[in-house]
Structure formats: structure tokens, C-alpha cells
Amino acid sequence: MTDFLLYALLAGLGVALVAGPLGCFVVWRRMAYFGDTLAHSALLGVSLGVLLGINISITVAAVPLLIALGLVFLEQRGILSLDTLLGILSHSALATGLVLISLLPDVRVDLMSLLFGDLLAVTINDLWIIYGVAGSVTILLVALWKPLINITVHAEIASVEGVKVSAVRTALMLITALVIAIAMKIVGVLLITALLIIPAATARRVSRTPEQMAIIASLVAMVTVVMGLAMSWYSDAPAGPSVVVCSALLFLLSLTAPQRG
Amino acid sequence: MTEPLITLDRVSKAFAQRPVLANISMQLMRGEITTLIGPNGAGKSTLVRIILGLLQPDSGSVRPSPELEIGYMPQKIHIDPTLPISTCRFVQLANTSHRACHAALEQVGIGHLTQAPIQTLSGGEMQRALLARAIVRQPNFLVLDEPVQGVDVSGQNALYRMIAELSKSLNCGVLMVSHDLHLVMSATDHVICLNQHICCQGNPEQVTQDQAYIDIFGQTTAIYAHQHDHHHSIHGEVVDEQGNHQHGEGCSHD
Numbered sequence: 001m002t003d004f005l006l007y008a009l010l011a012g013l014g015v016a017l018v019a020g021p022l023g024c025f026v027v028w029r030r031m032a033y034f035g036d037t038l039a040h041s042a043l044l045g046v047s048l049g050v051l052l053g054i055n056i057s058i059t060v061a062a063v064p065l066l067i068a069l070g071l072v073f074l075e076q077r078g079i080l081s082l083d084t085l086l087g088i089l090s091h092s093a094l095a096t097g098l099v100l101i102s103l104l105p106d107v108r109v110d111l112m113s114l115l116f117g118d119l120l121a122v123t124i125n126d127l128w129i130i131y132g133v134a135g136s137v138t139i140l141l142v143a144l145w146k147p148l149i150n151i152t153v154h155a156e157i158a159s160v161e162g163v164k165v166s167a168v169r170t171a172l173m174l175i176t177a178l179v180i181a182i183a184m185k186i187v188g189v190l191l192i193t194a195l196l197i198i199p200a201a202t203a204r205r206v207s208r209t210p211e212q213m214a215i216i217a218s219l220v221a222m223v224t225v226v227m228g229l230a231m232s233w234y235s236d237a238p239a240g241p242s243v244v245v246c247s248a249l250l251f252l253l254s255l256t257a258p259q260r261g
Numbered sequence: 262m263t264e265p266l267i268t269l270d271r272v273s274k275a276f277a278q279r280p281v282l283a284n285i286s287m288q289l290m291r292g293e294i295t296t297l298i299g300p301n302g303a304g305k306s307t308l309v310r311i312i313l314g315l316l317q318p319d320s321g322s323v324r325p326s327p328e329l330e331i332g333y334m335p336q337k338i339h340i341d342p343t344l345p346i347s348t349c350r351f352v353q354l355a356n357t358s359h360r361a362c363h364a365a366l367e368q369v370g371i372g373h374l375t376q377a378p379i380q381t382l383s384g385g386e387m388q389r390a391l392l393a394r395a396i397v398r399q400p401n402f403l404v405l406d407e408p409v410q411g412v413d414v415s416g417q418n419a420l421y422r423m424i425a426e427l428s429k430s431l432n433c434g435v436l437m438v439s440h441d442l443h444l445v446m447s448a449t450d451h452v453i454c455l456n457q458h459i460c461c462q463g464n465p466e467q468v469t470q471d472q473a474y475i476d477i478f479g480q481t482t483a484i485y486a487h488q489h490d491h492h493h494s495i496h497g498e499v500v501d502e503q504g505n506h507q508h509g510e511g512c513s514h515d
Binding site: 027028029030146149150152153154156157158159160161200201204207208209210212213 | 313314315331333335338340341343344345346347350351354355356378394398404
């Protein structure tokens with residue numbers, strides 16, 4: 001097996017590991033559109049990083065995080081519904097990112113790889129970043145698991161029971177921004193939400209507890225990475241979209257399984 | 262004399278310059294069931310949220326006793342069907358042992374549903390599950406926001422009786438928000454009639470004879486019959502024939 005394929009496989013598995021549980025929260029908390037918005041803003045992160053000469057790995061996590069915090073602020077002001085706010089932010093971030101990239105003078109940025117990912121171009125450096133982030137996210141998720149589930153079920157009861165709801169919520173946003181930053185490499189900004197929610201939705205059919213669902217979603221995501229890479233290898237299709245196609249196929253298959261719990 | 266569980270002193274709250282609560286002072290005691298009644302928009306939920314510490318008052322103070330441990334039962338809640346969670350696990354989210362959770366579910370009469378997915382519970386069963394969650398940490402103060410919502414009339418009676426029994430066995434204070442006065446009255450020690458300010462309060466017999474109470478709720482719900490000498494606006498507020506709000510004893514607003 002060639003190096004680049006091994007790197008691609010390892011990178012995909014690292015992202016899949018954390019995409020599973022995070023995807024569950026996206027599904028449980030109905031944050032799919034929110035995830036989309038943050039993913040689109042990651043593109044703005046790339047262009048700002050290039051423009052300002054900052055390391056892109058930092059800006060692709062920082063911009064979604066800032067957008068997430070901005071959303072919380074705007075939502076509390078109650079000016080527009082969250083849905084409308086997300087629509088405005090999501091598409092203006094994507095458009096601004098695209099415009100800025102096209103304006104950059106000397107830099108040639110591969111737009112296709114930003115939008116749909118470039119799994120086969122993963123370097124050893126990317127691998128370090130992916131596993132560093134995936135490791136930290138796993139630690140955060142495990143440490144905050146109970147309060148995260150508690151605020152997902154009912155934030156007010158959790159608050160009365162002493163959970164620091166806004167701190168836990170902010171941590172979940174940080175986690176989301178981090179996962180988006182690494183998932184971008186694999187499937188690109190346009191397909192990140194698919195990588196998050198399809199394995200989780202697939203896992204729902206066969207899970208009886210939140211923990212089962214999170215772990216099964218992780219496993220499902222890993223299987224789809226392997227399937228997608230194989231599909232890409234043999235058919236020469238782009239890797240990111242192949243992963244998502246395999247993910248969707250597995251989801252369809254799961255619909256035939258009887259619903260548990 | 263025992264210490265009050267929580268003391269409110271001249272608490273006021275406004276949303277966007279619209280006053281919702283004005284000058285609310287009260288003490289909630291251990292072993293006493295207090296029912297908060299009032300028309301829609303009277304500020305009942307706002308007051309409950311302030312007592313729970315979910316909202317900060319604009320002025321006035323809320324002083325919880327150091328040993329205050331609250332069990333909270335919110336209004337009917339929705340749990341997303343994508344979240345696989347059993348009734349027992351739902352109760353255990355309160356950070357208690359498996360055993361305590363089983364005991365709490367037994368206590369509220371749904372011990373047979375521990376393994377059922379929470380989304381499959383009926384309206385009455387769900388309210389009981391919420392009650393189990395509220396009592397599982399052995400609180401000394403229960404806050405119940407419209408605890409019988411979505412429960413049929415015979416179930417409502419049973420639920421109120423259960424709440425009265427639980428408050429005795431836990432020796433805790435209870436603050437309950439309610440619309441349906443008839444049923445609540447029998448299980449209540451103290452009634453507070455709220456309409457942005459405290460209109461009147463006392464034991465159920467006193468309150469139902471209070472003019473301020475009758476003005477708001479009319480004779481349909483009062484225990485003692487009286488002449489219906491006023492009209493109600495569509496908001497349930499009491500108005501005279503010219504459409505002006507009538508004042509009860511203790512009413513200080515214009």
C-alpha cells in the first residue's frame with residue numbers, strides 16, 4: 001500500500017472517531033443547520049488565514065468558533081429567528097470566503113479541495129494535527145459526557161441540578177469548531193454536516209442508550225471512510241464525496257433494521 | 262420557628278420595559294405546600310424561574326437558605342425521539358445511583374416502566390417520570406410548574422394526592438403553579454394569588470373568599486357562591502361594565 005493511501009486512511013479514521021459522537025449531539029440537539037453554518041464559515045477561515053498570513057489550521061477553527069459565539073449573542077437579542085440568522089451567516093460566510101480567495105493575488109488555492117476535501121493529499125503533518133485534535137476532543141467529550149447529555153435532555157432541569165449550562169454549551173461549540181477544522185481536510189466544507197449526521201442517524205436505528213449510539217456512530221463513520229476510500233481507489237472518484245455516498249448507502253441499509261429503544 | 266427555605270424581598274422584574282413582577286415578597290417554608298395561581302400573563306412562570314435561579318430579578322433580593330436543595334419539575338417537556346434514553350436513565354441524569362432511580366420511579370407508581378424509552382410514555386406517565394426526577398435527590402424543596410398538564414381529570418386528582426404525600430414523606434416545602442383551582446385547593450396549605458403583584462394570599466378558604474381572588478377567578482372556581490357583579494376581559498382579567506380593571510384588597514397598582 002502506498003504512503004498517501006495509508007495517510008488518507010489514518011486521517012479519515014481519526015476524523016470518523018470524533019465525528020460519530022459529535023454527530024449524535026448535532027442530531028439530538030437539531031443542530032444540522034448550525035453545523036452547516038460553522039462548516040461554511042471554515043472556508044472564510046481559510047481565506048482569512050492566507051490573507052493575514054496566519055497558520056490556516058488555526059483560522060479554520062477560530063472563525064467557526066467566533067461565528068458560533070456570535071450566533072449565541074444574536075439569538076439572545078432575539079432580533080431574528082435562529083433559522084434566519086443561520087441562513088444569513090451560513091451563506092454570507094461561504095460567499096465572503098469564496099470572494100476573498102478569488103482576490104488573493106499570488107496564492108493559488110485549490111477551491112475544489114476546500115469545498116469537497118482532498119483526502120488523498122493528507123501529509124504526515126496533517127495527521128499530527130488530526131490526531132492531536134481528535135484526542136483532545138475525545139477527552140473533552142468523555143469528561144463532559146454527563147452534563148452534555150443532561151443539558152441536551154432539558155437545560156433548565158440541568159441548571160437547577162447545578163450544571164453550568166452555558167459553560168457546557170460553549171464547550172460543545174468549541175468541540176464542534178475543532179471537529180469541523182479537521183473534517184474539512186477529509187470531506188470539504190460542503191459535506192462536513194453529512195459526515196456528522198449520517199452515521200449518527202444510522203446508529204440511532206440500532207441503539208438503546210446515548211452511549212451505544214455514539215460508539216456505533218463512530219464505528220459506522222469509520223466503516224464508511226474505508227468503503228469510501230476503496231471506492232475512490234477503484235473508480236477514481238473524489239474521496240470525500242465517495243465517503244459520503246457510502247455513508248448514505250449504509251444509512252439506507254439501516255432503515256431495513258428494526259428500530260430499537 | 263424553622264428557617265424559611267427561601268426568602269424573596271421586594272422582587273421586581275420587567276421584560277423590555279414591560280413590568281411582569283412588582284414588589285413580590287414571600288417566604289417558602291419546609292413542610293408547607295404553597296400554590297401559585299393567577300391568570301395568563303400574571304408572571305407565574307417568571308416568578309418560578311427567579312426562585313429557581315434561572316432568572317435574575319431587576320431589583321429586590323432572593324435569599325436561599327444554605328441547605329436548600331431544589332427538585333424541579335418543569336411544564337410538559339419534549340425529548341427528541343432521536344435520543345435513545347430509557348425512563349430510568351432519564352431520572353439518573355440527576356446524578357444518582359441506579360437504585361435511587363428505581364426507588365423514585367416506584368414511589369411515583371411507574372416502577373414497571375424503568376426500561377421503557379422515555380418517548381413512549383403517555384402524558385400522565387411522563388409527568389410521573391418528571392416527578393420522579395424531581396424527588397430522586399431527596400430535595401427539601403419541590404418546585405412544580407403546572408404538574409398535571411396533559412393529564413386526564415382522574416389522573417390529576419391522583420397526581421395531586423401523590424404530591425401531597427411526597428411532601429409529607431420527604432418533609433419538604435412545595436411550590437406549585439396551577440390553573441385548576443378546584444383540585445389544587447384540597448392539597449394546599451397556602452395560596453398566593455398573583456397578578457404581577459401578590460393580590461391576596463392565605464389558606465385556601467381565606468383566599469377563595471377574598472375579593473381580589475373572586476375578582477380574578479369569578480364564582481365558577483370559588484368555593485363559596487357570590488354574585489357575579491363584574492365582567493371578564495378576554496384575558497380573564499376582571500373589568501367593570503366600562504371595561505376598567507377592578508381592584509381587590511391589597512391591589513396597589515393603578
